[in-house]
Amino acid sequence: MKGREKVVALTGHRELIDFDENALLYELERLIEDGYTAFLCGMARGFDLLALKLLVGLKQKRPLYLEACVPFEGHEKSFSAATRQLYRELLAVCNRKTVLYPAFCPGCYLARDRYMVDYADLVLAHCVKETGGTAYTVNYAKKRGVPVRFI
DSSP states (O other): OOTTOEEEEEEEOSSOSSOOHHHHHHHHHHHHHTTEEEEEEOOOTTHHHHHHHHHHHHHTTSOOEEEEEEEETTGGGGSOHHHHHHHHHHHHHOSEEEEEESSOOTTHHHHHHHHHHHHOSEEEEEOOOSSSHHHHHHHHHHHHTOOEEEO
16 A cells, blocks of 8 residues: 555445435545545445445555455355456456465454454444444454444
8 A cells, every 4th residue: 555545444244134225325435525435345245245346346446455454365266156257357457466375274254354444544344243243353453442434
């Protein structure tokens, strides 16, 4: 990332039940209008890939920096064929791919989440559960004093 950019970490659930994609697009547009130009995406199914897909569309109109934060090499191998294809297409448009571990290891997902929060000025979250990786990321951000905006 370039110096001084305002950075958003994206976090949300893999399963999106009754989720409003237009509300997410609106929120991303508001963040961009507020001067946020760099986005860190954890590359998980569901919220992460949807947010990145919307950002790729917005990047066609505005200069945005997109970083794919991958917990371990081959992380997408468990995805369905269609989701793997989307993952690869989105990854190709990102400015940077950061892979935290060469292979799966215990704690790699949480390490990815901490990495994103540690570099973020704001966390954009879709969190409707009190447990799991998204809740962990939100709580970690709060402990670090990073503001969290909810979708």
